[in-house]
Amino acid sequence: MDIRNTIRHYVLENFLFTDDESKLKDDDSFLARGIIDSVGALEIAAFLEESFGIKVHDDELLPENLDSVSNLVAYVGRKQPQPA
Amino acid sequence: MLPALRHRGPDGSGVYLDPRAAVGLGHTRLSIVDLAGGAQPMTNEDRTVWVSFNGEIFNYIELRETLIKAGHRFRTHSDTEVIVHAYEEYGDDFVQQLNGQFAIALWDVIKRRLLLIRDRVGILPLFYTVQNGRLLFASEIKAILPLLPVAPRLSAPALDQTFTFWAPRSPNTLFQGIFEVPPGRMAVLEGGRLRESTYWDWQFPADGDYLNGSPEVLAGQLYELLADATRIRLRADVPVGAYLSGGLDSSALVALIRRHSDAHLKTFSIGFEEQSLDESGFQQQMVDHLGLDHSRVLCRTSDIAEDFPGTILHTETPILRTAPTPMQRLSGLVRAAGYKVVLTGEGSDEVLGGYDLFKEAKIRQFWARSPQSEWRPVLLKKLYPYLDTSGSQGKAYLRNFYGIGLHDPAYPGFSHLTRWFTTAQCKVFFSQEIVSALREDATNGLVGTLPPAFGSWHPFNRAQYIESKTLMGSYLLCSQGDRMLMANSVEGRFPFLDHRVIEFANRLHPELKMRALNEKYLLKRAMQGHLPAGILQRHKQPYRAPDIPAFFAARTPDYVEDMLSEHTIKQYGYFDHNKVRFLLNKARRGSSMAYKDNMALVGILSTQLWHHHFIESFSHAASAGSAASIN
Numbered sequence: 001m002d003i004r005n006t007i008r009h010y011v012l013e014n015f016l017f018t019d020d021e022s023k024l025k026d027d028d029s030f031l032a033r034g035i036i037d038s039v040g041a042l043e044i045a046a047f048l049e050e051s052f053g054i055k056v057h058d059d060e061l062l063p064e065n066l067d068s069v070s071n072l073v074a075y076v077g078r079k080q081p082q083p084a
Numbered sequence: 085m086l087p088a089l090r091h092r093g094p095d096g097s098g099v100y101l102d103p104r105a106a107v108g109l110g111h112t113r114l115s116i117v118d119l120a121g122g123a124q125p126m127t128n129e130d131r132t133v134w135v136s137f138n139g140e141i142f143n144y145i146e147l148r149e150t151l152i153k154a155g156h157r158f159r160t161h162s163d164t165e166v167i168v169h170a171y172e173e174y175g176d177d178f179v180q181q182l183n184g185q186f187a188i189a190l191w192d193v194i195k196r197r198l199l200l201i202r203d204r205v206g207i208l209p210l211f212y213t214v215q216n217g218r219l220l221f222a223s224e225i226k227a228i229l230p231l232l233p234v235a236p237r238l239s240a241p242a243l244d245q246t247f248t249f250w251a252p253r254s255p256n257t258l259f260q261g262i263f264e265v266p267p268g269r270m271a272v273l274e275g276g277r278l279r280e281s282t283y284w285d286w287q288f289p290a291d292g293d294y295l296n297g298s299p300e301v302l303a304g305q306l307y308e309l310l311a312d313a314t315r316i317r318l319r320a321d322v323p324v325g326a327y328l329s330g331g332l333d334s335s336a337l338v339a340l341i342r343r344h345s346d347a348h349l350k351t352f353s354i355g356f357e358e359q360s361l362d363e364s365g366f367q368q369q370m371v372d373h374l375g376l377d378h379s380r381v382l383c384r385t386s387d388i389a390e391d392f393p394g395t396i397l398h399t400e401t402p403i404l405r406t407a408p409t410p411m412q413r414l415s416g417l418v419r420a421a422g423y424k425v426v427l428t429g430e431g432s433d434e435v436l437g438g439y440d441l442f443k444e445a446k447i448r449q450f451w452a453r454s455p456q457s458e459w460r461p462v463l464l465k466k467l468y469p470y471l472d473t474s475g476s477q478g479k480a481y482l483r484n485f486y487g488i489g490l491h492d493p494a495y496p497g498f499s500h501l502t503r504w505f506t507t508a509q510c511k512v513f514f515s516q517e518i519v520s521a522l523r524e525d526a527t528n529g530l531v532g533t534l535p536p537a538f539g540s541w542h543p544f545n546r547a548q549y550i551e552s553k554t555l556m557g558s559y560l561l562c563s564q565g566d567r568m569l570m571a572n573s574v575e576g577r578f579p580f581l582d583h584r585v586i587e588f589a590n591r592l593h594p595e596l597k598m599r600a601l602n603e604k605y606l607l608k609r610a611m612q613g614h615l616p617a618g619i620l621q622r623h624k625q626p627y628r629a630p631d632i633p634a635f636f637a638a639r640t641p642d643y644v645e646d647m648l649s650e651h652t653i654k655q656y657g658y659f660d661h662n663k664v665r666f667l668l669n670k671a672r673r674g675s676s677m678a679y680k681d682n683m684a685l686v687g688i689l690s691t692q693l694w695h696h697h698f699i700e701s702f703s704h705a706a707s708a709g710s711a712a713s714i715n
Contacts, residue, residue: 014670017512017663031484034509039678046675 003052007072010047015040026069041066048072054079085220085227086110092138092223092570100125100134105196109136109189114573116140116320116425122162129157132193133168138223139186139208140577141166142316147181171199179270179283183316183582187223187265197274204284205431205581206254206267206557209566213262219273225262225400226698235702236260238658238695240521241529243402247510247687248526250404251558253533258401258694267557284583285535286552287590288545294593302596303609306588310610313582314340317427324577325350325418326427328378329627330366332604332611332619333429333438337579339614341427342374349374352417352426354410355382358630366622373616381417383410388634389641392689397697398571399563402690404507404683406629411568419572430565431580434552435589437544437597438604438624443467445499445547446598448486452493461486466601496531496538499547500554510684513659513667530554544594631682635689636671647692656695659688 001009008024015035016023030036036044044066045056054076065075086097093112100109111124117140125136141147144163147170152158156169163184170178171190176199179188185207190199200221202210212221213228222228229236236259242252252258254266265271268284295302314337318324326341328334328351341349351371356362364380371378388409395409396402418426433439444467451460464486489501497504504527530550538546561578569576579585589597592606599605608620630637635644646652648668653661671685 013666014675017666017670019662019666034505037485037506037678037680043675043678 003076004069004073006051007069007076010051011035011044011069014043014047024069026073028068029063030067031063044072048076052076052080085222085231086112088227088230089223091573094573096123098124100127100136100191102134102191102193105191105193107191107198109134109191111136114424114575116322116575117144118160118162119321121160122164124164126160126162126164126168128168128172133171134191134193135164135167135171135188137164137167137186137188137190138210139184139188139203140317140575141182141184141186142319142577142582143181143183145319176270176272177283183584185578185581189221195274197272200265200271200273201283202265202267202269204268204583205552205586206561207566207576207578207581209562210265211257211262212265212271214278215261217276219278225257225259226397228262229698229702230704232702233704235699236262238699240518241524241526243514243518243658243691244511244522244526245529246402246404246691247514248504248508249530249554249558250507251401251554251563253526253530253554254558259698267553286549286586287537288541288549289591290537290540291542295588295591299596299606299609302592303606303612306585306606307610309582309585309588310336310579311340311343313579313585314427315344317577317579317582318344320425322424323350323422324425324427325352325421325423327351327414327429327576328353328367328370328376329429330363330368330370330619331429331625332607332615332622333432333580335366335370335615335619336432336607336611337427337429338370338374338376339611340579343614348377350377350379350421350423352414352421353378353380354414355380356410356629357382357384363625366619369616369618379417379421381413383413383629385630385634386638387413388629389644392634393643393693393697394571395568396690396693398567399690400567400694400698401563402687402694403559403563404510404687404690406631406634406686407627408564408568410629411564412571415569415572415574418574424573425575425577426569427577427579429578429580430560430576431556431578431586432604432607434548434556435580435586436604436607437548437594439551440467440624440626441499441503441551442544442547442598443601443603444486444502446544446601448490448498448502449493449543451487452490455487455490463601493543494539496534496546497527497550499543500550506680507683509680510687513663513684513688515657515660517657518659542594544598545590548590631686632671633674635685636674640672643693644689647689647696652692656692656700658691658695664688 012018012024041061045061048054048056065071089112093114095115096113098111109125125134127134141163144166147166151169151173154173158165170181179201186203187208187210188201200210209223211225212219220228220231239258239260242256242258245253255263257264269280269282271278271280326338328338338351353367355364388406391409391412395412447463454460461483486502488505489495489498565576596606603624648664650661653659653664667684
């Protein structure tokens with residue numbers, strides 16, 4: 001599964017408790033929708049580390065990186081080693 | 085009805101019937117004062133006033149003297165008897181003379197009126213329903229159920245309130261048509277009509293109009309009030325023990341007991357497997373300091389799962405945390421030690437300003453005066469350590485979560501918005517059927533019932549009022565208090581909830597309760613010199629028990645799989661089975677850290693168990709001629 005779908009399924013199932021794709025748009029702000037609080041952000045960080053083999057640093061726990069599917073996809077893309 | 089209340093009164097039972105008025109009073113007794121003479125229901129000199137009551141009147145000795153001087157003749161030495169004579173002497177206002185905890189049913193034979201009265205803060209329960217022109221009342225709903233013609237239904241608004249405030253808002257219960265007499269209120273049935281009135285409520289001064297006096301003087305007054313509240317709560321013809329968690333409140337109580345009595349003092353506490361929840365080091369400090377005979381019961385995580393269904397049988401309502409369950413083990417320890425009565429420290433946080441929620445509300449108020457401030461919200465990191473470890477991440481999430489309602493700090497529920505918002509996340513699991521049955525926003529419903537003077541109170545006092553009326557009165561004293569004590573026929577007594585202590589504390593300047601972010605400042609001052617420094621200085625550790633791990637870390641009990649199965653969720657109809665399935669998967673994976681996931685799981689499971697115990701298993705009492713016909 002690609003990065004985007006992996007992330008989408010994770011957020012849908014663990015924070016919206018559904019597999020209905022229509023319930024989440026890629027650009028939806030998690031904070032604005034009240035889906036994820038600061039503890040939820042830590043859960044997402046753990047998920048990213050386990051699923052994509054990256055290390056999430058404390059100062060990267062920011063809405064710019066974590067607050068929507070699009071932001072998460074971009075963040076993971078920046079963190080993963082690029083092909084030579 | 086009486087057999088259902090056997091656990092509340094295993095030492096005896098009694099019945100009074102007035103056939104002409106079709107009235108009956110029943111009672112199951114837990115013998116504590118005047119063991120030989122105190123049987124109930126009890127009557128006055130000429131048998132024209134009858135009472136059945138649950139609780140204690142702690143100032144009964146003084147009241148008895150006053151009433152005897154006024155010409156009343158007593159037959160017993162029990163505290164119960166002051167009730168009937170006080171009613172004769174003072175009429176309905178008699179309740180103002182009582183210092184105690186009580187649920188009272190009083191029948192005036194001549195005037196043909198029934199009084200149902202609950203104590204000022206809700207220590208003891210009192211439920212009622214009206215069915216086909218008949219009023220049924222009881223200490224627990226399980227005594228009423230067999231007399232209903234059909235199975236009761238769940239009240240959707242009450243479920244909505246539970247998933248906001250942690251319990252249905254008084255007078256509601258989770259059962260449609262069954263209500264409680266709210267704390268501080270009296271219901272009078274007369275001439276076929278039921279009328280309610282308030283005889284006592286939490287009151288605070290208008291902002292600025294506080295008690296005068298230096299902290300030293302006021303601390304001394306607080307100490308004397310607490311000492312007297314403790315003294316009169318030691319009155320019993322059986323031994324009295326105490327709960328000792330090792331926190332400031334229970335430690336203060338134990339020190340105050342010791343001031344009045346050198347007698348052997350037995351104390352009790354719970355221990356947990358999980359180290360972060362265990363407080364035994366502090367308990368040992370107090371044991372060594374005062375020479376106590378201390379017992380602990382270890383509550384294993386697996387014990388919680390095992391005991392949980394029984395907990396709901398006693399709470400008669402869903403709960404959002406497993407915290408009550410170990411309290412039942414604790415009262416079991418008390419019983420096994422041969423004790424029927426314990427003093428315990430509930431109420432101190434509400435009355436004297438102990439909760440982290442009050443600190444949070446204070447910081448939020450401060451922040452609201454300068455909402456753009458970068459550093460004001462950072463104060464919250466001092467309060468919640470897990471935020472402090474998250475580096476700069478804190479700010480955006482802090483702002484978003486803890487900044488709820490910051491634009492309107494005058495909103496009456498401001499102090500509690502973050503808790504209500506978090507809890508309300510659990511409503512995402514409601515079924516469509518439940519959602520469609522909801523007409524009113526739970527929060528606005530509460531705000532509409534606040535007293536007229538509320539807006540004139542200091543924000544700290546407003547927070548105290550809401551906390552005392554919602555979490556304490558409807559959850560802490562009931563599900564975590566009385567029900568868990570009475571499950572093992574143990575009576576709890578609450579010196580911090582003596583109404584003289586409350587009335588004094590309510591008139592204190594808020595800074596004496598929370599000095600900057602130093603909680604229970606005046607209590608600590610009052611107890612200086614009476615407690616070890618380590619106890620006075622320790623950071624408050626809220627009482628918590630493991631939630632999701634209790635059910636999913638090791639083997640998941642069969643009842644959990646059954647109650648949360650797609651089949652049962654669909655069958656009961658309260659929750660969305662698809663969403664519950666995802667929550668279950670998350671719980672099984674062990675990746676749920678958020679409070680709201682824990683609350684949702686425990687809340688859903690306990691609601692399912694509630695339905696299984698009380699609705700699915702409902703059966704109407706077979707015979708009208710049995711004890712069940714008493715109302």
